[in-house]
Amino acid sequence: MTDSRPRPPMLTDTHAHVFWDSFEADREAVLERARAAGVERMIVVGTDEQTSRAAFELCQGRADLFPTAGIHPHEAAAADDGMRARVRELCARAECVAVGETGLDYFKEFSPRAAQLDSFAWHAELALELGKPLIVHCRDAHADTLRVLRESGAGRGVMHCYSLGAEELPGYLELGFHISFSGILTYPRTERLKAAARAVPEDRLVVETDCPYLAPQDQRGRRNEPAFVRSVVQELARLRGRGFEDIARSTSRNAAVLFGLPPS
Ligand SMILES: [Zn+2]
Ligand SMILES: [Zn+2]
Structure with a gap:
């Protein structure tokens, strides 16, 4: 008997900023390279x-790209009620x-902490209200x-x-959150992170590039792009003693569940 269940996609980059200027000149080629690499x-x-x-x-009009809307902690101080209302409208759209x-960045602290905390709590409540992941x-x-x-529920x-x-993992796992690894996992001297990558239950693992930043070690210094998510999957497979295909399949399946993606 043949298995009639939909085959999960091969690789899913769960965090890509491909709309940015650094992709302006060759965006279509970048997306094509991603597809060719199995993303x-x-x-x-x-x-x-x-x-x-x-x-x-x-x-819009692309079956393999899915948008989100939000205000990065760096931008938290610049967000007024009007901007929040417009971002809320985007978040509420069916395709979002x-x-x-959202979140908190105390390393760069481009926005004051109070503004970041307020914006983060606003996003968390909105996600809950809309029934969408954060x-x-x-x-x-x-x-x-x-x-x-925890306070937001x-x-x-x-x-x-x-x-x-x-x-630090148990708190996030207990809340039901997924954990996404990026190219940082491939860098030397990241033993704490590698230990985390071994410890995440397989049904909570997802991968990302965060491109154009954080190119993996074998591409370091270059602009990152979705095709390079393969290196993250490779490193996860190595650390967990699993096959590339296994990690590709489970991270894609997890991403589909987390973001409510249609069957491929
Ligand atoms: Zn980002
Ligand atoms: Zn970020």
């Missing part, structure tokens, strides 16, 4: 009102697969990130570009 789906993540609109425009990215950016802000998520989402260790 069958990409989540195109907005970081403010303007880039969220750009994400929606780029994804997640709320964010995309969380967390840099040097583990305790506050976990506290806001958020139960679905992803810790994007996870950069903490295995000890």
Whole structure:
């Protein structure tokens, strides 16, 4: 008997900023290279009102691209009520697969912490209200990130570009969050992160590029692009003692569940 269940896509880049200027000259070639590398789906993540609109425009009419809308912690201080209302409208659209990215960045701290906390809590409530997953950016802000998520009652989402260790995982896993690994996992001297990558249950694992940033070690110094998500899957497979295909399949399946993607 043949298996009639839909085959999950081969690879899914759950965090790509392919709308940005650095892709202006060769965007179509970048997307083609991704497809050729087996990246069958990409989540195109907005970081403010303007880039969220750009994400929606780029994804329109393309079955393998899925947009999100949100205000990055760097932009939190610039977001007024009007911008929030317009981002909310984008988040509520049927084609929007997640709320964010949002979160806390105490490393760069481009926006004051109070503004970041307020914006993060607003996004978390919105995600809950809309029944959509939350995309969380967390840099040097583990305790506050976990506290806001717990207080909001958020139960679905992803810790994007996870950069903490295995000890910090249980709080996020208990909340029901997925953990997304990026090219950082391929860098030398990332033993804490590698330990985390071994510890995440396989049904909570997803992968991303966060392109154009964070090119994997074998492409380091270059502009990152969705095709390079293969290197992250390769490293995860190596660390977990599994085959590339197994990790590709499970991370794609998890991404489809998390973002409610249609069967491929
Ligand atoms: Zn981020
Ligand atoms: Zn991002």
